[in-house]
Amino acid sequence: MSRRxxxxxxxxxxxxANRQLVAETVKRYGGxxxxxxxxxxxxxxxxxxxxxxxxxxxxxxxxxxTTRSGRRAQMVTLARRVGxxxxxxxxxxxxxxxxxxxxxxxxxxxxxxxxxxxxxxxTLDRVALLVVDLLERVGASLDDVVGxxxxxxxxxxxGTGMISVEGVMPGWDDVHLGQVLxxxxxxxxxxxxxxxxxxxxxxxxxxAREHADSLFLRASYGVGAGIVLGGQVLRGFAGTAGExxxxxxxxxxxxxxxGRRGCLDTVVGASALIEAxxxxxxxxxxxxxxxxxxxxxxxxxxxxxxxxxxxxxALAGLVLAVNPQVVVxxxxxxxxxxxxxxxxxxxxxxHVPTNRIAPLEVVRASLGTRAEMVGALALAVQSTDVxxxxxxxxxVAGLG
Amino acid sequence: MNAxxxxxxxxxGISKNFGAVEALAGVDLDVFAHEVVALVGDNGAGKxxxxxxxxxxxxxxxxxxxxxxxxxxxxxxxxxxxxGVATVFxxxxxxxxxxxxxxxxxxxxxxxxxxxxxxxxxxxxxxVLDALNxxxxxxxxxxxxxxxxxxxxxxxxxxxxxxxxLVVLDEPTAALSVAQTAEVxxxxxxxRELGLGVILISHNMTDVRAVSxxxxxxxxxxxxxxxxxxxxxxEEVLAAITGATVRRRPQVHALR
Numbered sequence: 001m002s003r004r005x006x007x008x009x010x011x012x013x014x015x016x017a018n019r020q021l022v023a024e025t026v027k028r029y030g031g032x033x034x035x036x037x038x039x040x041x042x043x044x045x046x047x048x049x050x051x052x053x054x055x056x057x058x059x060x061x062x063x064x065x066t067t068r069s070g071r072r073a074q075m076v077t078l079a080r081r082v083g084x085x086x087x088x089x090x091x092x093x094x095x096x097x098x099x100x101x102x103x104x105x106x107x108x109x110x111x112x113x114x115x116x117x118x119x120x121x122x123t124l125d126r127v128a129l130l131v132v133d134l135l136e137r138v139g140a141s142l143d144d145v146v147g148x149x150x151x152x153x154x155x156x157x158x159g160t161g162m163i164s165v166e167g168v169m170p171g172w173d174d175v176h177l178g179q180v181l182x183x184x185x186x187x188x189x190x191x192x193x194x195x196x197x198x199x200x201x202x203x204x205x206x207x208a209r210e211h212a213d214s215l216f217l218r219a220s221y222g223v224g225a226g227i228v229l230g231g232q233v234l235r236g237f238a239g240t241a242g243e244x245x246x247x248x249x250x251x252x253x254x255x256x257x258x259g260r261r262g263c264l265d266t267v268v269g270a271s272a273l274i275e276a277x278x279x280x281x282x283x284x285x286x287x288x289x290x291x292x293x294x295x296x297x298x299x300x301x302x303x304x305x306x307x308x309x310x311x312x313x314a315l316a317g318l319v320l321a322v323n324p325q326v327v328v329x330x331x332x333x334x335x336x337x338x339x340x341x342x343x344x345x346x347x348x349x350x351h352v353p354t355n356r357i358a359p360l361e362v363v364r365a366s367l368g369t370r371a372e373m374v375g376a377l378a379l380a381v382q383s384t385d386v387x388x389x390x391x392x393x394x395x396v397a398g399l400g
Numbered sequence: 401m402n403a404x405x406x407x408x409x410x411x412x413g414i415s416k417n418f419g420a421v422e423a424l425a426g427v428d429l430d431v432f433a434h435e436v437v438a439l440v441g442d443n444g445a446g447k448x449x450x451x452x453x454x455x456x457x458x459x460x461x462x463x464x465x466x467x468x469x470x471x472x473x474x475x476x477x478x479x480x481x482x483x484g485v486a487t488v489f490x491x492x493x494x495x496x497x498x499x500x501x502x503x504x505x506x507x508x509x510x511x512x513x514x515x516x517x518x519x520x521x522x523x524x525x526x527x528v529l530d531a532l533n534x535x536x537x538x539x540x541x542x543x544x545x546x547x548x549x550x551x552x553x554x555x556x557x558x559x560x561x562x563x564x565x566l567v568v569l570d571e572p573t574a575a576l577s578v579a580q581t582a583e584v585x586x587x588x589x590x591x592r593e594l595g596l597g598v599i600l601i602s603h604n605m606t607d608v609r610a611v612s613x614x615x616x617x618x619x620x621x622x623x624x625x626x627x628x629x630x631x632x633x634x635e636e637v638l639a640a641i642t643g644a645t646v647r648r649r650p651q652v653h654a655l656r
Contacts, residue, residue: 025537032537039538069545093610095582115609116630122606126578133579148524281405282434282595282632284613293592316582 005338018043020049022079023060026224027107030076033068052076064139064351065103077138078107083146084138085384086131086187087377089194090152092116092221092270093285096129096373099138099145102381108134109373110112120172126272128184145187146384149376150177151194153222155239161191164238165246167257190383194218195242197366197375199226202328207366211325213240214367215318219271219340220331221286227322234322245269247314264314268307276303286332293336301339308333308340312347314320319352319360330365330372337364346361406469408597409454409485409566414463416449416621423449423462424621431566431597436588438600438608438629440523441641443617447601450618451568454599455487456480468563483568485561485576492551494543501539505643528560529553531594532587556587566597573607585611603636617641630636 018041025040026032032040038048053075055061060077066075080101089096093116098109110130114123131148132328135141154168161178163169165279179375182189199208199216208228216226225242227234234241245265246258253262254272266272277283277300283292294301319327327348333340345362363370407430416424423447423590431437439447452458456474465472467483476481480487494503501522510517510524525539534553536546543551552572559567573581583656588611591598602608607628608615615639617625625640638644 029535029537036537036541069542110582111576111581111586113585113610115606115634117608117632117633118606129578129583133577137579160491281432284435287432287589287593 018047019051019055022048023055026076026078026103028062031064031068031108032074033073033075035068035073037076041310044081048184057323060335062139062288075139076103077140080107080134080144083384084135084144085377085380086145086148086375087136087375087380088131088148089197089373089376090127090150091194092153093287095123095126096370097127097128097134098142098224098370098373098377099113099134100377100381106374106377107138109370110134120169120175124175124177124180124184126251128301131185131268139156142185142187144183146183146366146378147188147190148181149197149379149383150181150189150191150192151197151372152177152221152375153194153224155243156191157233157238158190158192158194158239161189164240165243165258167247169257170257188380188383190272190379192376193223193226193235193242194372194375195226196235196239197226197373197379198330198367198371199228199328199375200233201367201371201375201378202330202365203231205297205367205374206371207328207363208326213317213322213324215324215327216371217244217311217315217327217329217344218331219268219307219311219329219333222265222330223314225315225318227318227324240291242318244314244318247317249314250309264310268310273303273307276306290332290335290392293339301336304333304336304340305343307341309347312344313345313351316348316351319348322361323355325358326361326363328363330367330369332369334364335369405430405432407466408435408468410466410469410601411450411454412462412464412466414453415448416446416453416458416460416464422621424441424453426463426488427618427621427623429599429616431599433565433597434499434595435614436592436593436598436600436612438514438602438612439614439618440605440608440615440637441568441624444620445618445641446621447618448609451487451489451570451599451601453491454480454489454566454568455483457487480563481562484563484565485568486562486566487554488552488559488570488572490571490574492555494506494551494555496544497542499540500529500536500546500554503543503554504528504539504561508557508562512552524561525557529556529558532557534587535583547580549576549583552576552580552584553587556584556591560591564596566599567591568601569601570601571603572600573602573604581607605637609634609637619643 021041038045062079063074087098095112098106100106101280108140155165156165157164166173178189178191195218204207214228218224223245225244227242246263248262250262254266256263258267289300301383409431411429453460456477456479479515505521505527520613522539613631617624
């Protein structure tokens with residue numbers, strides 16, 4: 001445990017650095033007592049106590065009375081303005097849950113690995129339990145939660161919160177996801193496609209925040225795209241806009257889970273990539289391929305580069321249709337950086353005429369694999385009316 | 401890369417009797433590096449007995465054990481440790497009155513010039529906890545203040561002291577909340593990414609299928625099928641556990 005080195009500092013810059021260290025530590029652990037804070041930061045109890053008092057006065061942290069080994073203690077958490085929101089990303093092989101506040105500050109998050117073809121009932125049960133566990137970690141309860149956003153790797157009809165294409169997630173078709181979770185937890189639940197959520201997150205606080213029109217390409221176990229035009233997510237009438245994973249790229253190709261043949265997912269989806277890499281010891285999953293490629297394995301790198309090119313060709317049509325300023329590449333495969341992105345960019349340049357006014361940018365998601373979860377959180381916040389405090393109401397009226 | 405890699409651990413025809421109780425009868429098990437193998441079965445199927453043999457706590461009555469192709473015996477837990485096999489049993493065997501660092505180095509404290517090298521041990525403890533992305537605030541936290549999930553984290557972190565090749569986890573998610581289970585399963589994924597072989601014993605089929613590469617089913621002390629976790633359904637594994645299907649023994653024993 002090393003105390004942050006403060007180079008050539010005045011006393012005030014040291015204090016500032018310590019304040020920041022305490023705030024960052026609280027953020028990392030969700031909630032912890034002052035004694036634990038002192039241990040985790042390496043600062044003295046007295047210093048931590050002073051800093052916590054200052055941060056409390058400044059409205060940065062909250063303290064809640066709790067007990068540790070039978071003794072009374074003060075649990076320190078980040079301050080929550082207005083209320084909390086939950087953001088959930090249900091993936092093919094993992095589940096991410098985050099709690100955040102209205103400033104989009106994430107207070108606690110947790111990832112849970114999931115089995116292949118996980119069951120809708122077990123997974124939704126685990127979502128509910130994880131949310132409650134995380135609330136406990138930050139010293140809050142369900143009463144503090146104003147809403148929950150949920151992202152799933154399938155097109156979603158936002159009106160009903162149901163998956164709008166049959167077979168994409170076997171067993172999930174007939175379940176009203178939003179209603180099940182909303183009933184269980186007693187809070188409003190908003191369900192959306194994960195690529196749409198990633199697009200929303202990257203457009204509001206990620207790599208596309210400078211642009212009004214962007215595309216988010218999610219390269220994961222399957223492929224999907226989210227479209228943002230004029231700052232608004234374009235979902236289509238029942239949520240299938242941007243589902244390029246089911247664009248036919250090989251008319252006589254392998255059968256796809258959507259019931260047709262030769263979809264992009266059958267060429268660049270997880271099982272296609274694992275098959276393309278072949279029998280290599282220790283490579284059994286998408287994560288392995290990404291890890292190996294990042295360690296410089298040529299075979300895995302080549303497979304990902306080919307996937308990048310195939311995705312780029314398929315994406316060209318969508319780029320022509322909506323003319324975005326930027327394509328943001330996210331999902332697990334984007335963790336390999338230019339290995340995937342460079343051939344994808346090259347394919348787009350080959351297939352899309354260069355726009356002289358605003359040449360297309362192709363960049364990696366700046367929120368990484370958390371983009372969808374952050375988007376789910378943002379969806380919940382956006383869907384909730386924020387009760388303004390009294391003086392803010394006056395201010396707004398005065399400015400009116 | 402080798403076309404046919406040598407398993408990290410290879411067990412053939414392992415048998416163990418306790419009086420009239422036939423705990424294991426000719427069991428085979430292979431574990432490769434960078435692989436999580438789940439060992440599943442009903443109560444009394446022999447999972448824990450097999451784990452104890454790997455850990456050196458029990459010696460088999462018959463059978464062959466190879467580590468990276470070398471025939472070997474694991475007569476004691478200390479021998480297992482020196483062979484690079486680390487085990488976390490269900491009771492975790494942690495000392496409540498000591499802090500995290502002392503627990504990680506329990507029984508193998510590092511000395512420098514005859515004195516305990518606390519600085520080195522604490523730095524190593526921190527490094528190991530970070531390698532697992534653990535959520536334990538300090539290596540100096542007393543064990544008594546940790547939750548059940550954090551204790552499991554400490555027990556798993558302890559296996560990483562001394563750079564093991566194989567880690568055996570006996571029911572690591574039993575009696576944990578979902579958030580704590582999530583933490584432990586993430587640790588297991590990390591162990592695999594670090595290139596270790598992992599034997600995971602668990603009753604929870606969801607947890608098993610979430611993190612393992614292969615699922616080895618034991619039934620009444622015998623192999624009852626080996627399944628690829630990515631392509632096998634929940635039902636197929638359950639059928640093998642309960643004996644709803646009769647499966648051919650996967651391999652002929654090396655010793656019989």
